[in-house]
Amino acid sequence: NIFVGKNMQDINEKMNKLGSERSAIRELFEKGKELKKTYGEKKVFDFSIGNPVSSPPKEVKEVLIDLITNKNPIELHGYTSAQGDIFVRRSISEYLNEKYSAETNEEYIYMTSGAAAGIAIALKALVNVGDEVIVFSPYFPEYKVFIENAGGVVITVKPDEKKFFPNFYDLKEKITKNTKLLIINSPNNPTGVFYDEEVVKKITEILSEKEKEYDKNIFLLSDEPYRELLYVDKKYPFVTNYYKNSIVTYSFSKSLSLPGERIGYILVNESCNNAKKIFESICGAGRSMGFVCATTLFQHMIPKILGLTSDFSVYKKNRQFLLEKLESIGYEIVNSDGAFYLFIKTPIEEKEFSKRALQHNLLLVPSESFGIKGYVRLAYCVDYETVVNSIKSFKSLYEECVKDGNK
């Protein structure tokens, strides 16, 4: 073996680390698979993954079959421009303008392979080595990967631990002359917390103040895959209406239950400073990463399904049931209005709690993965039956932890 001990440079070590270290979520996922083999699917309560369980709306099937049956296959499956088909981008812009009273422009929409690619591309387009990118703890772990891939430095802002909004005082402290952008994610993964208009106003006011103080542009990247997953009757505050230098990443993964199809977009607010330059850089960043265009079949589907969503009633039902039962057991749960996650305060240290949960066939992600301690994330995008049957395990787990805590 030529390699061992001599030529460690066959691979890029950073990439190897990213590829070989299993994330806590994947680790759980694998353990869950083992448990299911041993105890059977129905006896394992897998709350680890945000994989939608509600079928796509029937129109997805109808539209796909119609396109494949009737559209010229050369056009249906051919390249679009890197930004995406202009009719698709226009339909999205028109939809957003009507739905959110926004003023978006199709020329500033770039179709992507889901929101993950969108965030990775947007960061690469904007960030220079050493730029600081702010995220609110707890946060989706891949933000860190994408920020670092772009050469940026991750800066975390503490949460207000009552409502799990950002700690505004800490946000002010953390913005410096090196701040390139702030990522927000509402409804939030992992907490489920929704930032209503008041919260968004507060955040953007701070950004505006700091833009003046440092005499520079600070960008706001709003990552919105859970935009439609709201359990309160409040309007969704669309960021371009509140802040000039804003960028939105979106995915149809959760709203249409199509996570594997990787279809989404980046929207640059037309009135952003340097919007044109930013959009060009997004095109360049996509190009550098080997994105050629978003899958054309799914691009062509978009204009016909905008505004539709999967049936979210199963999530709503799961959520209500879990909140009631878990709180009656004694669990403290962060108050949240969206997505399909509950963030549960752990009666003992969170990794130990997650380990013990496994012994009760409960799969819960410890919050350390999200940059914070003392909680687990419960993804309730599962069958109602799973939810109902899990309560007994939650109860034994709680009693066991409390008993041990009182020793």
Add this chain to the structure above:
Amino acid sequence: NIFVGKNMQDINEKMNKLGSERSAIRELFEKGKELKKTYGEKKVFDFSIGNPVSSPPKEVKEVLIDLITNKNPIELHGYTSAQGDIFVRRSISEYLNEKYSAETNEEYIYMTSGAAAGIAIALKALVNVGDEVIVFSPYFPEYKVFIENAGGVVITVKPDEKKFFPNFYDLKEKITKNTKLLIINSPNNPTGVFYDEEVVKKITEILSEKEKEYDKNIFLLSDEPYRELLYVDKKYPFVTNYYKNSIVTYSFSKSLSLPGERIGYILVNESCNNAKKIFESICGAGRSMGFVCATTLFQHMIPKILGLTSDFSVYKKNRQFLLEKLESIGYEIVNSDGAFYLFIKTPIEEKEFSKRALQHNLLLVPSESFGIKGYVRLAYCVDYETVVNSIKSFKSLYEECVKDGNK
């Protein structure tokens, strides 16, 4: 405007350059669109883009409709693991082993969004800053983008200008202790040249010699989107059969005429030194760029269409017709056996030739984009009618150039 003259750091300038500078190919594409508006579709002979014109095999339609109609949509459209569905990877491995008498292993196949993503990911996985990556001139321009994105240095090897195989003497010269890998692409874009077994043996012998000389691994990345597009009855020399440290990138874009659907794979030869580490690094590189998984619908299609191709007879017909007619006019054309490109020696400087061609409504890409002078690339993946009607223009263009050359 906060930005102008003060804060040039809003964006990443490298990405902006990549996104704002139009490639020569795109430039031509845009000019072609204008010409078509002025003269009508049928009067413009667009040989600029490698966009397949032959419909996908009918089985693509059948399989897609069957999957959408009958498969559980949660599974059909759900996430797969980042590497791709194991059944899909197994089917590819089995297919390759049978077709090419290869010894591939499904565990070392990573499904990607087409070959471009595959190359970008593989390079990012292997290359460290300053590593040298060798390409054979003329080469697909995006190789340079992907190599530089990974921090590598592009080293070009001259062609043997008779057959447009690599110049083996130059290849030996260019391999140094810093060489990380060599990219080959056969059948070739832009020349159409096919490297038969003899050529592949020659290349891999040189690599093996140099591995010994420098006592290090030198990887061979074989980019094979045109693998099935062969107009001679010769076997395709599958690189893992000839060289241990080899990696293959593949796309179904050309073989199935699905360029917009972005489905392909990376294969790491199982007997590669450090195959496991390399594969992990590929997973990490994909992750860092926001690839979550290859589109699941198209992944699920793969096992059912392996070995099928579009009807290539239109390309064959175009090729024969063009070769005969253009050579009888006086053009010198590189002898080639595959893909859907002709590489034509220009009677005058190639950019000037391409400009003059435009005046005859002929769209031909000057070879400078491919890292070499004195040629244009003609992509004959167009209607036969376009080919036939273009000859008059080729004739006038040639006569005009020769006349001017003789002034």
